[in-house]
Amino acid sequence: MNVLLTGGYGCIGSWITAQLLARGDAVWIFDLKEDPRRLRMVLPEEQVRRVRFVQGDVTDLENLTRTIKREEISHVIHLAGLQVPVCRANPILGAKVNVVGTLAVFEAVRLAGPQVQRLVYASSAAVFGPPEKYPQGSLSDDVPLIPSTHYGAFKVCNEENARVYFQDFGLSSIGLRPWTVYGVGRDFGMTSEPTKAIKSVVLGRKYHISYGGWQDLQYVEDVAATFVRCLDRPYSGAKSYNLRGQVVDLATFHRELVSVAPEAKQLVTFGDRQIAIAYDLDDSALQRDLGPMPRTSLGEGIRKTLEHFRRLQREGNLDTADLDAAKAPVVRADET
Known part of the structure; x- marks a missing residue:
């Protein structure tokens, strides 16, 4: 092609x-x-x-x-x-x-x-x-x-x-x-914060995810x-x-992150406001018409992302500019 x-x-x-x-x-x-x-x-x-x-x-x-x-x-x-x-x-x-x-x-x-x-x-x-x-x-x-x-x-x-x-x-x-797409390279946009939290753990830096509630992590x-x-x-x-990945609340994401990287317990926190987008979406039509499509577990996706960031850090190629940038305003359910 x-x-x-x-x-x-x-x-x-x-x-x-x-x-x-x-x-x-x-x-x-x-x-x-x-x-x-x-x-x-x-x-x-x-x-x-x-x-x-x-x-x-x-x-x-x-x-x-x-x-x-x-x-x-x-x-x-x-x-x-x-x-x-x-x-x-x-x-x-x-x-x-x-x-x-x-x-x-x-x-x-x-x-x-x-x-x-x-x-x-x-x-x-x-x-x-x-x-x-x-x-x-x-x-x-x-x-x-x-x-x-x-x-x-x-x-x-x-x-x-x-x-x-x-x-x-x-x-x-x-x-x-x-x-919410997460993984190496996700450094901009309203739902980039879970990825930035993972990167912050690699750097030993504190990070606060500015929203909470439920989302679909892909x-x-x-x-x-x-x-x-x-x-x-x-x-x-x-x-x-x-598309559908793992539909979880931020507390579950945090627990999964801590299970892979225990130091995250002291480094990462999160808010309580729900993003104003429905999160429980059915992907059965996609799987039926064009699938099967892959679905990595949340723990495995976090582990792979952590390992990838750590490799980039060892190589001296871990960009931290996104962590220093201002956070995007969160569109909250109580604003609609």
Whole structure:
């Protein structure tokens, strides 16, 4: 496969790139600037050099179309987007990148015709409203979407546009809705704090997770594998699918972290405010239509993340800039 990743230098994109290269696929990253620092966290330098970089703005349809044609791209994974804090601070910019940029990707794929065999894009669990807006129990993909943020609203718009592209042009796409993705490279966004807590333990630093309550913790390697597997599974349609990892409260995350690294008991604390996104999401449709998909246990995911951070620390490559940055405002259930 010749795979184009928009926004591929982010956390999920870096892990997807690693898995694609391991399969023998060719990878192009389309992004505003070349920034392989997260790639270097998960790949040796000789593998990083195999990744081709194309400079471009995701809203630039002409450049996207030209790149897909020139590089003979056969599959597209669309990850480019601004996260919750940026969309909250600048919703007009957020709409331009997250909505207009996604439309540009869909249009470029449409113009490519049969050359592009599959489009997979990142939606988000942020399309859902706060837990109290829904009945108890696991929620299917198709319950009402009542997002609490501009970011979530933009993702709903993208899912609807995907449906219209299939309706009008027969363009199939798969949307995936990650929740709290954790693991090496997750250093920005509202739900990056569990990963930062794990990194802080490696450094022997105290860290307070600013929220509490329940969430769905999804190990980044599993999320990346889900995107990759969706590239070549037989599929026709434009559905958006829930992902599911380990649905736990922050107290359980803390206990699991302490069980792997006892020093975390004195270093990591957490708040009590519930994030305003439904957390008990049913992924049975994804498993049925495109699975099976991997699901790493929480303890194993924390252990692997700790070991990876410790290796980077031994090598002198553990970046701590994210721990010193200001925390993103938490969208809380009592704000909706």
